[in-house]
Amino acid sequence: MNTPLIQLENISKRFGNLDVLKGINLSIYQGEILVIIGKSGTGKSVLLKHIIGLVQPDSGRIYIQGELLEELPSAKIKSYQKLLSYMFQENALFDYMTIYDNIALPLIENPDVIPSRIREKVFILMERLGLRGIENKFPAQLSGGMRKRVALARALITDPKLVLFDEPTTGLDPVRKRKVHEMITEYKEHFGFTAVIVSHDIPNIFNIAQRIAMLKDGGILFEGTKEDVFKSHGKILNDFEMGKEI
Amino acid sequence: MDKRKIEFYVGLFVIIGVLCAGYLFIVLGEINLFGQKRYPLHAYFASVSGLKANARIEMSGVEIGIVSDISIDKERLMAKVSLRINNDIELTDDSIASIRTSGIIGQKFINISSGGSDTFLKPGDEIEQTESSLDIEALIREYIFSTDSN
């Protein structure tokens, strides 16, 4: 098998007296959609934040395309981080900015982007996500589903190579959920990005997943391709979906 | 807020701010913005007690300059006062510089009374005739003792 895009090795993290992550091993492969499932409070969001560098692990190693992160020069880490994008569970949109400014923000603040191209790019993306006509509204004036899509637009505007989704469909109706899932697959096809999705939307999320990892009590319960996981851990997945303790 | 509104409010704020700061500096601080040109003179006094730098220099009650510096002359062991006199005022070489007080306990200033000579002082010259500070305490003491003896 080829080298993973990102490999986490034995990652542990404590907050105060609480062990949030206990020796996580996880690989993310180029062009794949990895779905992380598990009960709430098992450290899924913290795991995502380790990948993008918002949280530093207490111990463990992170490899980028086979190279150890801490040995890389900082310029290289920066350029690697520029390929990442993160969609927050609570959207984390800027309340005092218009929708347009929110989506355009990563481009406006990047000195390498030519200002005249920003407008066109934002409008194309808003068109694709069905957000046209609300450019001058504020996040508080939108419905929850709309806000999710704005957050998604902001995450995608920089053409990232790896997008981390923290529960992208929570709080959406079934139709919108399917739309978001379709959009992620479509975008993956279109731009060839890699996605890591933390989701509770079982079983629908499995339709777009290629690999599945399940977290339990800060550790990985199992991880593998969708087919393998279905074959060997089908019962656990079923129980989890039915709401039974696992 | 749209851009023009922001610019309007910032502009309004700057105008008010600059007007107030300008008033403080120019009217109250008496900055010489328009360059009232002055030339230097100096004078020696036996005592300048109470006189401060930036004090007024008057002639017949009209301000004609400021005291720029006060120091002690180590050779003569007298107070050396540097004066800056407005360019349009010419002083004769027999002018008298005297230290006066405005009111009984007011600020000290230098009064210059002009003489009748034909030669004028050039920049950097010395005013040779001076009268030192009036020592009010000494005057009062003198007055009390003189009445006593009578």
Place this chain on the structure above:
Amino acid sequence: MAVMQIKFIDKIGEGTINKIESLGRIALFFAVGIIHIFIKPFQGKKILDQIVFIGSKSIFVIALTGFFTGMVLGLQGYYSLVRFGSEAALGSAVALTLIRELGPVLTAIMVAARAGSAMAAEIGVMRISEQIDALRTMHINPVRFLFTPRIVASIFSFPFLTALFNVVGIFGGYISGSVILGINQNVYMGTVIESVSIEDITGGFYKALAFSVVVTTICCYRGFYMHLKGEFGARGVSTATTNAVVQSCIFILIVDYAITFFLV
């Protein structure tokens, strides 16, 4: 007993280390914010926004407090001076008190209460709603994005607001001294002009500049690092805001003493 003593010493040590840490953190926070003033691109639009918020919108409050401060100085000064028959010196008493002390200090305290509290609360809410984390995932330096425009706007606005306070205050003193209590208006303005020297005015402006840095740094820092205080959510934001304003006021007075000590 011995165990308790060790625990006590532990606590002291831990407290000291925490204090040193937070001192270092606020110094770094300040340094990063200042350095980013000079790193392009220049954040003109955001600075203008903040000038409107810190400066323009404070005009009314500052003018009002300045006016009444001047009025009360005129009143108090008159009744103190009239006993010595030197009520003619009222103008200089009002002007010097305002320009040297009350103008810069009260302006800074009013702006800390008005704009500083808002800074702490706004940045604090951005912290709890993960907007600061979001900035980092977008490769935007949050200190540059949030703190730099605010400190530039403050450094720009404080001296002007102080000047406004002084001028309106001197006018307020004129109203209560000349118009109400009947001191000759030429005498009032005459002593104002005569007694105020350029050093008084520049000294007041140095204070305004120092206070702008103190207020903005403390308020933004409190909001930015509100999650380190052990309180979260709405409660955490309210604690951060209260601390920001109280500490701003305390440090305004301490810094005021220090500057006065060196100016006089």
